[in-house]
Amino acid sequence: DIQMTQSPSSLSASVGDRVTITCRASQSISGHLSWYQQKPGKAPKLLIYTASNLQSGVPSRFSGSGSGTDFTLTISSLQPEDFATYYCQQSYSTPYTFGQGTKLEIK
Amino acid sequence: EVQLVESGGGLVQPGGSLRLSCAASGFVFSGYSMNWVRQAPGKGLEWVSYISSSSSTIYYADSVKGRFTISRDNAKNSLYLQMNSLRADDTAVYYCARAYFWSGRTTFDYWGQGTLVTVSS
Numbered sequence: 001d002i003q004m005t006q007s008p009s010s011l012s013a014s015v016g017d018r019v020t021i022t023c024r025a026s027q028s029i030s031g032h033l034s035w036y037q038q039k040p041g042k043a044p045k046l047l048i049y050t051a052s053n054l055q056s057g058v059p060s061r062f063s064g065s066g067s068g069t070d071f072t073l074t075i076s077s078l079q080p081e082d083f084a085t086y087y088c089q090q091s092y093s094t095p096y097t098f099g100q101g102t103k104l105e106i107k
Numbered sequence: 108e109v110q111l112v113e114s115g116g117g118l119v120q121p122g123g124s125l126r127l128s129c130a131a132s133g134f135v136f137s138g139y140s141m142n143w144v145r146q147a148p149g150k151g152l153e154w155v156s157y158i159s160s161s162s163s164t165i166y167y168a169d170s171v172k173g174r175f176t177i178s179r180d181n182a183k184n185s186l187y188l189q190m191n192s193l194r195a196d197d198t199a200v201y202y203c204a205r206a207y208f209w210s211g212r213t214t215f216d217y218w219g220q221g222t223l224v225t226v227s228s
Contacts, residue, residue, distance in 0.1 A: 034214040036152075043202055043221055044144075044152065049214035087152055091213045094166040096142070096154040 002026050002090050006099035012107040017078045021102045023071045023088035032092035035064055035073045038101075039084045047086075048073065080106075109133040109217045111203050116222030123193050123226070129186040129203030129219055137181035140164075140206035142215060143188050145199035145224075153199075156188065157206070171197075193226045200224075 003026035013019050023033065031051040036044040046055045048064035051071055061076040075082055083106050088099040115127040129141070143155040156177040157166040165177055176189040186203050200223050204215035 030212075032212050036215075038152075043218040044204075044215075045218070046214060046216050049207070049216070050209060050212045053209070055216065089152070089154075089215070094154075094157065095168045096157070098152040098154065101151045 001095055002029060002093060002097055004088055004090055004097050004099040006086075006088055006102050008102060009100065010103045010105065012105050013078055014107045015078050015080060019075045019078055019104065021073045021086055021088075021104075023066075023073070023099050025069045025071075025090055025092075028068045029090045029092035031067050032090055033064075033066065033071050034089045034091065035062075036087045036089065037082075037084045038087065044087065078104075109205070111205065111217055111219035113201060113203055113219045113222040116201065116224045118225045118227065119193055120228050121194060121226055124189070124191045125193065125224060127188040127190065127201055127203075127222060127224070129188075131184045131186065131203075131205075134205075136179075136184040140208075140213075141179065141186045142204045142206055143177060143186075144202045144204050144215070144218075145197075146202070146221075147196070147199045150199075155201070158186070190224070193224075195226050198224060198226050 005024045033051045035048040038044045052064045063074045086102045110132045112130045140159045142157050158177045174192045178187045200221040202221045203219045205217040207216035
């Protein structure tokens with residue numbers, strides 16, 4: 001199975017900050033990487049697919065990059081509604097594994 | 108508007124069975140592969156199972172293989188997960204999620220609100 005490791009596991013930041021979350025795969029997954037946002041009690045929401053494509057309706061302050069084994073999610077200027085938990089997921093091969101999550105909290 | 112609505116969750120004893128349903132609307136259900144993903148209380152996301160649009164291809168996580176069965180009825184726009192021999196570690200919110208394929212790659216673009224399954228005596 002492909003292991004997905006996110007860092008950091010938690011992060012405190014302020015409104016307006018630029019934030020980067022990283023995700024590393026245990027083997028190359030090409031661009032088969034998605035990012036999701038999840039708020040408490042809610043379903044995950046797709047933000048980024050195929051590593052760098054912004055899902056329709058997602059604000060442009062979110063961006064994704066990377067290929068192979070190393071990927072990043074960047075939020076250019078944090079907004080109050082961005083405080084949530086973020087997950088990466090590989091869809092290169094089954095089982096479609098997720099990272100352990102990064103909880104983004106208000107400083 | 109794409110909608111996925113899960114149902115069928117509840118409290119079940121260890122060793123028992125439960126059947127989850129996911130009702131789809133707002134898109135051509137028969138044209139999309141579907142997935143089940145679960146989340147144990149306070150934990151991260153775990154992919155459970157995948158079914159292709161025609162049911163010809165099915166995958167399971169090792170943790171549920173041999174106990175869970177995914178199926179779909181395209182005429183009823185519905186996805187199912189039959190869960191047998193349930194264990195305490197199957198306790199989770201179960202989400203159905205639509206698979207979107209783009210440029211040879213897949214992602215989960217729409218998710219239901221989830222249904223809670225609790226396995227306890």
